[in-house]
Amino acid sequence: MDSAILIGLYIFVLALFAGAELIAKVPPTLHTPLMSGSNAISGIAILGALVVAGESLTLKGNTVVGVLAVAFATVNVVGGYMVTDRMLQMFKKKK
Amino acid sequence: MIEWINFIYLLSAVLFMLGLKKLSSPATARAGNNLSMLGMALAIGATLLSPEITTYRMILVGVGIGAVIGGVSAVRVQMTAMPEMVALFNGCGGAASALVALAEFQAAGNAFTPFSMVTLLLSVIVGALTFTGSVIAFAKLQGLVPSRPVCYPGQQLINALILVATAALGVAVYRDPANTMGFFYLIIAISLVLGVLAVIPIGGADMPVIISLLNSYSGVAVAMTGFALQNxxxxxxxxxxxxxxxxxxKIMCDAMNRSLANVLFGAFGAGDAAVSGEGAEGGGPQGTVKGYELEDVATVLENSASLIIVPGYGMAAAQAQHAVRELGDILGERGVEVRYAIHPVAGRMPGHMNVLLAEADVSYDVLYAMEDINDEFSETDVVLVIGANDVVNPAAKTNPASPIYGMPVLNVDEARTVVVLKRSMNPGFAGIENELFLKENTMMLFGDAKKSVQGLVATLKG
Structure with a gap:
């Protein structure tokens, strides 16, 4: 197994543990924003999509796939963060 | 350059983690979301500087389309429709992962290591089924397709055969990626179908589980894309x-005392659709339903010292959250201690009720999770159940024959008086009768939840 794969697996497993610790501390009252917020960051696939959409000056079949991927990922990122922010600003403590 | 980009990715990852950490309290959560956004902006900015990108024209097209759709939906969506919205955004994330993997496969020809080939295939399969699965969840929540489980003979066998076929095609592509492009497209098509078939047999009340699970699938798809791209x-x-x-x-499954397999394959609530609609004739629990008028209920509420409000999906369906807050305020001003008890699976997604009550300006420190308030019902004067059913059914504690026996429920029956606002005597989503409605200390107030609560407010102001 080459070392890049191994490093990737290390990162994957350690991030799983870190994520589980962080998320276990989120109170039930914030579970919906947790979902929409983690949803927004899963739009990180946009990093791969940007490269595909922008790597060729001529329009190839792959460019179309790339543009579609960018559009889907952007819906996820922009929509996810905005809706999370909309919800979180409503959580207030009153006297 | 590549090193710098990767370094910025590390910063982004740290910001995402800090963002999640700050979600541990409502007071810091919004700042956390901003950190997470900053992380995303940094990662995108760094990628745009990557030497592989030669033109921004098509990128702008994609970002433009996506930003408009995402932004407009995020601003317009009603809080009661949040489960559908989250499902749809989630599906978009799955689609994006699958498309990136597809592009990578088309571009690389046969230059694959076995590991990147496997991760690419997984990314496409999981991404595609997350997409259609989420779309079906959205359609069920919107009522575009029946929210009751859709079942047909041999359902699980068919799904299993499809899964085997997908695996077989995957092996063929893995062995000879250069000459099996057609198989690769076929895998995508089958995965899209699988997403539909996997979600249609799941009932509306099990949506909190399915939405959570699809959320984790979209994560898996992204991680697999990351392995394939070595990002x-x-x-x-x-x-x-x-x-x-x-x-x-897991939290959702535990809150229903069911295994994930039971949720996925159990078609819960499918067979009981014909349970009697009026009263409790036949072999059901004994007792009589006592319907009351607004004035009776208002008097009971007014004369109590402590009140716990238990919201359920019915409150969301009737958009009653603002009226509920008003009722709470009026009673609070008259010296009643008002708290809210929220069952983990109340509503259609985790935390659904909390968001609605927050929208209506209810202070988050009076919203209690089940385990924090369940011992207090016995010392409470009045419980007001608004559009909740299975999560307050005492049969879960007492009747081993009940389909929900063993499910943790709110102990509302222990309060001195229970007021239940309900549209009709139809059984809840799981199709199970609720003996709470027949108990001696239960007062039923029939009608639309919003109208009933508004009526109570008007009567109290009288």
Missing amino acids: NCLIVVGSLVGASGIILT
Whole structure:
């Protein structure tokens, strides 16, 4: 197994543990924003999509796939963060 | 350059983690979301500087379309429709992962290591089924397709055969990627179908589980894309999202005392559709339903010292959250101690009720999770159940024959008086009768939840 794969697996497993610790501390009252917020960051696939959409000056079949991927990922990122922010600003403590 | 980009990805990953950490309290959560946004902006900015990108024209097209759709939906969506919205955004994330993997496969020809080939295939399969699965969840929540489980003979066998076929095609592509492009497209098509078939047999009341699970799938898809592209930022995020979805899935399953397999394959509530609609004739629990008028209920509420409000999906369906807050305020001003008890699976997604009550300006420190308030019902004067059913059914504690026996429920029956606002005597989503409605200390107030609560407010102001 080459070392890049191994490093990737290390990162994957350690991030799983870190994520589980962080998320276990989120109170039930914030579970919906947790979902929409983690949803927004899963739009990180946009990093791969940007490269595909922008790597060729001529329009190839792959460019179309790339543009579609960018559009889907952007819906996820922009929509996810905005809706999370909309919800979180409503959580207030009153006297 | 590549090193710098990767360094910025590390910063982004740290910001995503800090963002999640700040979600541990409502007071810091919004700042956390901003940190997470900053992380995303940094990662995108760094990628745009990558030497592989030669033109921004098509990128702008994609970002423009996506930003408009995402932004407009995020601003317009009603809080009661949040489960559908989250499902749809989630599906978009799955689609994006699958498309990136598809592009990678088309571009690389046969230059694959076995590991990247496997991860690419997994990314396409999981991404595609997350997409259609989420779309079906959206359609069920919107009522575009029946929210009751859709079942047909041999359902599980067919799904299993499809899964085997997908695996076989995957092996064929793995062995000879250069000459099996057609198979690769076929895998995508089958995965899309599988997403539909996997979600249609799941009932509306089980949606909190399915939405959580689809959330974790989209994380898995991103992580697999990350492996295929050797992009560590995608791997970290995929892990975080995958972990988040799995933890929520487990919390939801535990809150229903059911295994994930039972939720996925049990078609819960499918067979009981014909349970009697009026009263409790036949072999059901004994007792009589006592319907009351607004004035009776208003008097009871006014004369109580402590009140616990238990909201359920019915409150969301009737958009009654603002009226409920008003009722709470009026009673609070008259010296009644008003608290809210929220069952983990109340509503259609984790935390659904909390968001609605927050929208209506209810202070988050009076919203109690089940385990924090369940011992207090016995010392409470009045419980007001608004559009909740199975989560307050005492049969879960007492009747081993009940389909929900063993499910943790709110102990509302222990309060001195229970007021239940309900549209009709139809059984809840799981199709199970509720003996709470027949108990001696239960007062039923029939009608639309919003109208009933508004009526109570008007009567109290009288």
